[in-house]
Amino acid sequence: MSDQNPTPQTSPTTDQGGELQSLLQRVPPANMQAEQALLGAILTNNKAYESVSDFLHPSHFADAVNAHLYELITRRIERNGGKGGVDIITMRGDFEASATLAAAGGTEYVAKLLNAMVGIVNARDYGKVIHDCWVRRQLIGIGTDIVNNAFGARPDLDGPEQISASEEALFNLATDKGQEGGFLVFSQALKSALEIADQAYRHTGDIVGLTSGLRDFDKKTGGLHPSDLLILAGRPAMGKTALATKIAFSAARALMQEAQDEGLERPRGSVAIFSLEMSSEQLATRILSEQAEVSGERIRRGDIGSKDFDRFVRVATELQRLPLHIDDTPAISLSAMRTRCRRLARTHGLSLVVVDYLQLMRPAIGTRPDSRVLEISMITQGLKAIAKELDVPVIALSQLSRQVESRDDKRPMLSDLRESGSIEQDADAVMFVYREEYYLQQRKPKDSTYSSPEKYQLALEEWQRKMSLVHNKAELILEKQRHGPTGTIPLYFEGEFTRFGDLDSFHE
Template identity: 75%
Template sequence: MSATTYPPPTDDRTPAASEVFAGALRRAPPTNIPAEQALLGALLTNNKAYDRISDFLMPEHFADPVHGRIYEAIARRIERQQVADPVTLRAEFEHTGVLEPVGGPAYLAKLIVAMVGIINAGDYGRVIHDAWIRRQLVDIGESVVNNAFGATPDLDGAQQIEASEQALFNLATEKGQESGFVTFGMALTGAIDVAEKAFQRTGDVVGLTTGLRDFDKRTGGLHPSDLLILAGRPAMGKTALATKIAFSGAQALMREAEENGGEPTGSVAIFSLEMSAEQLATRILSEQARVSGERIRRGEIEQREFDRFVRVARELQRLPMHIDDTPAISLSAMRTRCRRLKRTKGLSLIVVDYLQLMRPAVGTRPDSRVLEISMITQGLKAIAKELEVPVLALSQLSRQVESREDKRPMLSDLRESGSIEQDADAVMFVYRDEYYLQQRMPKDSAYDSADAHAVAMEEWQRKMDLVHNKAELILEKQRHGPTGTVQLYFEGEFTRFADLDTFHDV
């Protein structure tokens, strides 16, 4: 008995799916040719219409390349203070052949007929610009699909996400429709609003407080759109000071929310590229519970200290503070996460520890380390301006500090790039003389007699007493105010910074 042969199974859904896919491929990119013709006709009729669209519309925004060439010629003549109409443009296009696909120079007269009204030129321009943006989105989407199918094998999935986010961010920031002049009256209104907030607040702080009284007096707190650099040599306490500032900012946001009877409207984002989130949380808990972090790690704490540790942790868990400990995070990934946090929880401060561990945007390949750091600092400043929040970035210092007698840092000590100094609104250095003085403790072998060694030890101890538990926050650059040195109290056991009281009321 021969086997029965059956026809291959058919799927009724297949034709429909194929038609849908083919239809998607046949869809034309977003364009509006009538709007392009109407705008060009308005410009040829009255050159003053150019002022309504010149700040955001470019030749490449036109879907029809011929229209882009005509617009470019019109713009060139108008910006030279020359008349742009069918008569003056005819000579320019008559022998180039640019207008041959649309009927030659006579097409310029047809554009005037296509004009609906000069007053609508701004609206036509925005329609054309919007269509261009949507065409760019289509191109980005096509690149995303192609990359996912392996067009760029050197990028893994996570890097492709970052590259896509970077492309979207570039489109969002470079489209040109949000920039331009503001009237002086509008600028004055903004300045008055800032002054009013300062007037209504008690104390000297108009921005977000740092928790350091004397520093806030000099700066007025942390202000939106500012990029602040906190630099120092290893063991000076950069991370501890930055953590103190972030914690104080989160506390201030929580206090304000409790006074208003609601939830915090902002939050603090910490990008810890060097320490894990758990290590950073332990450091904050150690400072607030006044339990040594070193003893916590070794488990050498008593029951009452552990109970205090847990109690403080419960009090702090409501603080609007978020930690991202992704190592070597890229600029584009940081930007995306900050934008998402601002949209969902609000954002009032960004802390980066530290910028030399960051990577520039995915897809960029700087020629040198100096250029790479420049791209990172410029990107951080762009994030500060776009999200309207202060960004506090930690930075390392070069080793040349150690070769000087006076080891207080200077702007020239900023490591790997002078652009850090240029891009920052404020640059400050943390310095502890106690750290260097400890290393210069007199040794027996360096002296001929015990008496000489005793005298040297006495002098060394006197100097140590003068600098014990003291730190300097050197405000070397401040774009909006005075510079100078702020004296701080530093408690090494708990890595804790605080205000330094030089006198006490009796």
């Protein structure tokens, strides 16, 4: 029996490796003719520079010599105040002093550029071609990093973190300022402003944005507006999470009601809560406690009767239909948050994002800030970018520094924001929640500190009088609002259910 040698077959792995090798051997996208033609056009007529200066930078050129020449020309034009007068004669000194240009042929190379010039009419098209090639080269670089990291070049990043880092790189490329921008015709801006005013006119209560569920807050702000970053800050135990939960729940209920009024199967948008401090179960329990009017403490102890349980079932049935999504990932990164917001916007629509709270977040994967202040700055800038990209309001909770406790008047100020520089700068609105009752409760008189029972009784009566004035009351201090007035908004607060509401004569 003769041996039969099987026909050699190339393994799929070998084929894939060969394809990858051939891909890596490809020449990165570049258009030298367009680069040379553009530089020649600018040297011939400086108006060609005006057509590309708003989006084209030296780093976009593939050829280092062309990039250097564009930078020299740009510098001279800007120095002249954009008045022109920059050509091969006036730039002769700069060209002769350039070692980079000398290595490429000196003035002979510049003469080549002038010969390559076709005309200034197509200058902007040349610039777009150059920029497009740059974008493609960046994509190749990102793809190469993805492959290398997957093979173990970054052992400090696990799989999900590598995905976040890749998405972050793509996001930065997609939002590069060189790709879009420029002036908007005033008539278009005016049309948008009139549409917003028309919406406010048609809506009851002059609310054009998403409702917060707080009457007086909506009156002062017009509701929650798309692309706004709102900071809600306060000291511990002031009720930041409770107030943010109230706003998120009210917004979700308004979205559901709008869908029902319009006969839609599901709401157009949803509300996302990133709860970095509390678990999703704890947050759900808090909402259930507020709506069913059963204290969270009784729920945790199991101290509920049959009537309470029936109310639980009824309220839970209503709540589970709300377009409310909770992510309780601890120490979530900005990259992961952006990815999940995009996914939610794509699948269910997105109308509001709540972050509890920003000091527990991490900056984008792959970044290593030198200080905590810089880290917070990157986070607030990233949250503002999410608000603008997805066109939704973002409410971020923030802790206050302890210097509040050292003052007699413990009402917060902007300077009390922890790592406050960037928070105050990036936010469209900064709000503080404050409850005088909390601090007054701690100052209850003790009989041991008074020399006689009479003095103690007088002090106790005075304390009780002050407590009656602030009982179940809270303040929402609107310290900064980029688009409207500031001021203090009185609120009603029920500590038993950790519930905020409007302060009116009924509650008093």
